[in-house]
């Protein structure tokens with residue numbers, strides 16, 4: 169699985185959907201999964217996080233469905249804090265291949281959110297709060313999963329969606345290539361393969 173991280177408006181969802189469409193993976197957005205339940209509208213409008221264990225349960229259920237169907241997932245907005253990252257580290261770290269951080273300057277993010285105009289994007293105070301929460305958490309989440317051997321890459325999230333996608337695809341291809349090489353090495357070094 170691939171985790172996409174970035175502040176609100178960084179293009180995680182756009183990129184996640186593009187990567188899903190092109191590679192046959194399934195895009196799983198925590199924000200969307202939570203929004204679909206219709207139970208957390210007030211919390212989401214305030215820009216604070218929904219309860220960790222509820223979120224983990226909902227996402228674990230969705231991930232199980234994806235894996236059962238034989239596909240791979242792109243996680244968007246999950247994990248979002250230390251508790252969620254620790255749950256991943258303890259339970260499913262070995263299936264997380266890559267974290268991609270999408271970086272966009274804050275003034276550009278505010279401009280994008282104003283254009284998007286979603287209900288929970290309109291309040292400037294709520295936007296700032298979300299930036300603050302996510303920024304605090306991205307670093308800790310990455311440290312926790314880096315300690316489990318998960319690869320982390322940063323990409324520049326400015327420019328057109330197509331330009332950002334090129335950068336995203338390049339890091340995904342890099343990690344998949346490295347994984348293939350590692351598998352090849354293991355098999356060839358097994359001692360039973362003639363070179």
Ligand code: AMP
Pocket residue numbers: 176198199200202211212213215216217218219220223244245246247248249252288298
């Ligand atoms: P997003 O669609 O990623 O901008 O998320 C919208 C809102 O959904 C956030 O402000 C939170 O209230 C909630 N949310 C999204 N992801 C999570 C998560 N992993 N854990 C808890 N709450 C979340």
